[in-house]
Structures are given as C-alpha cells and as structure tokens.
Amino acid sequence: MNPPTNGIAIAARELRKSYGDQTVLDGVDLTVPSGTVFALLGPNGAGKTTAVKILSTLVAPDPGSGQVVVGGHDLATDPQAARAAIGVTGQFSAVDGLITGTENMLLMADLHHLPKAEGRRTAARLLERFDLTEAAGRPASTYSGGMKRRLDIAMTLVGSPRVIFLDEPTTGLDPRSRHDMWQIVRELVADGVTVFLTTQYLEEADELADRIAVLNGGRIVAEGTAEELKRLVPGGHVRLRFTDPVGYRVAADALDGAAGDEEALTLQVPADGSQRRLREVLDRLDAAGVEAHELTVHTPDLDDVFFALTGGAPQAAPTRSNAATQPEEALT
Numbered sequence: 001m002n003p004p005t006n007g008i009a010i011a012a013r014e015l016r017k018s019y020g021d022q023t024v025l026d027g028v029d030l031t032v033p034s035g036t037v038f039a040l041l042g043p044n045g046a047g048k049t050t051a052v053k054i055l056s057t058l059v060a061p062d063p064g065s066g067q068v069v070v071g072g073h074d075l076a077t078d079p080q081a082a083r084a085a086i087g088v089t090g091q092f093s094a095v096d097g098l099i100t101g102t103e104n105m106l107l108m109a110d111l112h113h114l115p116k117a118e119g120r121r122t123a124a125r126l127l128e129r130f131d132l133t134e135a136a137g138r139p140a141s142t143y144s145g146g147m148k149r150r151l152d153i154a155m156t157l158v159g160s161p162r163v164i165f166l167d168e169p170t171t172g173l174d175p176r177s178r179h180d181m182w183q184i185v186r187e188l189v190a191d192g193v194t195v196f197l198t199t200q201y202l203e204e205a206d207e208l209a210d211r212i213a214v215l216n217g218g219r220i221v222a223e224g225t226a227e228e229l230k231r232l233v234p235g236g237h238v239r240l241r242f243t244d245p246v247g248y249r250v251a252a253d254a255l256d257g258a259a260g261d262e263e264a265l266t267l268q269v270p271a272d273g274s275q276r277r278l279r280e281v282l283d284r285l286d287a288a289g290v291e292a293h294e295l296t297v298h299t300p301d302l303d304d305v306f307f308a309l310t311g312g313a314p315q316a317a318p319t320r321s322n323a324a325t326q327p328e329e330a331l332t
Ligand SMILES: Nc1ncnc2c1ncn2[C@@H]1O[C@H](COP(=O)(O)OP(=O)(O)OP(=O)(O)O)[C@@H](O)[C@H]1O
Pocket: 019, 024, 042, 043, 044, 045, 046, 047, 048, 049, 050, 051, 091
C-alpha cells in the first residue's frame, strides 16, 4: 500500500528557506534511510526547527527550491500522503494542559479519524507504554516536564507514523528522563520507524544517531557517523598531572610537543588514543625517571567537532592547536 521508497525515508535536495532578507536554509541536502535515526545538530538559530517544519509539511520551502520526498511522497505534489506517513513532536509541547492525558490522547485519535473504540484502545496502550497510566486522569498541567514530553510523543504515535520528527526531544529533561527518551527512540527504531531528531546535545546524537549532520550558516557543514565526524578534528591528548614542580619540569623536557600549565602542574601531550602512543609517552616518562600522579586520555568527542565546525570556542581543556596559539603556555 505504501509506494516504493527504495529504503529512503526522507530525501531533500537543495532546500532553501528565507524569511524576508534572512536566508535560513541555503541549499540543504539530506538523505535518511528507512529505519534509522538521523540527528540534525546546530547552534541556536541554525535552522533546525525550520528544516523539521519543511520536511514535515508544516512550512513551505522557498518557491522552486529543491525537492522533498518523505515516505515516498513528494511534498510538492502529494503533501496529504506524506502527512499520513509522518508524526511530529515539536520543540514546544503540543500538550493541552487544561485537559487530562487521556483526553489529549483521544483528541489525537479523533484527528486521525480512529473509530471511538479503537481510539480508546490506542490511547490506553500508549499511555501504558509511556508509563502514564496512573497520571492519565489528571490535567496535563500537573505533569512534570518529563511526563509532558512523554505524553507529547505518545500523542505523536497515535497515528502509527512510519517517520517521526522529534525537535529537541530531551531539552530540559533530567538525565534519567533523557535516558528514558533514548530508550523510547531505540524501541521505535526497532519497530522499523525512521526517526529524524534535532538536538543540542552532542552526546545524544552520539548515543542514538546512525548519521549526524551539522547545520551552520544555513548549510550542512559536516555529515557522517559519529566516528566519522570525530575524525574530522584533532584534539586527542594525554593529560598528565604531577605533584611537584621538579617532576613536572623533568617530564616536560622529556615530552616534545607537550603543552604545559606550570601552576596546575599539568601537561597535555598530543595523542591519537592508540595504545602505541600511550606506551610511547609512558616509556619516555620511565626513561626520565618520573611518574605522573594522574593520567587521563582524552579522545576528541562530538563537542570538539561541534565547536570546530560551528566556530565557537571549546569548553574543554585546550587542545594542541589552541596551545599553539598560546606560546607563553607552551613547553619551555
Ligand atoms: N516564522 C518566522 N519568521 C521569521 N523568522 C523566522 C521564522 N521562523 C524562524 N525564523 C528565523 O530563522 C532562524 C532559524 O530559526 P529556527 O527556529 O529554525 O532555528 P533552530 O536551529 O531551531 O534554533 P533553536 O536551537 O533555538 O531551536 C532564526 O534566525 C529565526 O529567527
């Protein structure tokens, strides 16, 4: 009954969107295989929500700008069919606080034209699945942020969408609720659903996404698996801390290319995270007869990628390239 999609749930080509003279999306290409999780990352105002709205038919792209096919349906020619295949959980909750959880669910069932009995069954099943059965009779305004978010997603699932858009599904949730949400996403994907999510949390993209795209300045500035993106940036290092200035200085002499902080008695040595490089560092310390009090290995993470690609300053300890711009801190 669904048209052939060649395994592609979402395909967008040359997507453009401007508001007045502000170009928000400036030629965006995206391809999301069916049954996978795709994460769109980007700083505030990058255009993530705009992209979600266009891909989910809520906003039209600029006239004549590219093509979007969702669930095998071209949005320009067959938006109704595309709409039937997708569910959207917006950045801001669609939950009506004045009515109960069950009533919110039944409202969605009505919107999807489910017969009354089936609507009730679906609502009860989803409320149970999202651990909201107990709260189902209370006005949603009495729910916690995490409960509201779960209800929001449960409402999105009423229509059994095959493609789901989640715009910042875990913003504002505590770590426990965030992990619950991740589990929900994994279960959806296990059922064959395609999930397109936006997030500010690089860790979230790392955890969930098969592929990640970074949106900046209206364009996709990088795309790939988390591992592929991490390879784009240097920044791996071994960090050594010493208890006394003598040990610190001996080690600093023994390790070429290390960046040091004399006050903190720490050294940062560029390292790719391999065992071989680590052994080399330790061998040099041994040969110099000095032992570090503490040793940590830092491999570049998505934070490094994000900051490198979006032009912000990394919050993490300075990497080798930063050290090069701070000669006064470099090894003497
Ligand atoms: N309806 C609109 N009218 C005018 N400008 C808009 C409209 N919607 C979005 N914009 C502008 O487009 C840009 C991108 O907004 P968008 O909401 O897509 O960003 P975002 O990446 O989702 O940001 P955030 O991380 O803050 O949610 C912003 O500069 C915003 O002001």
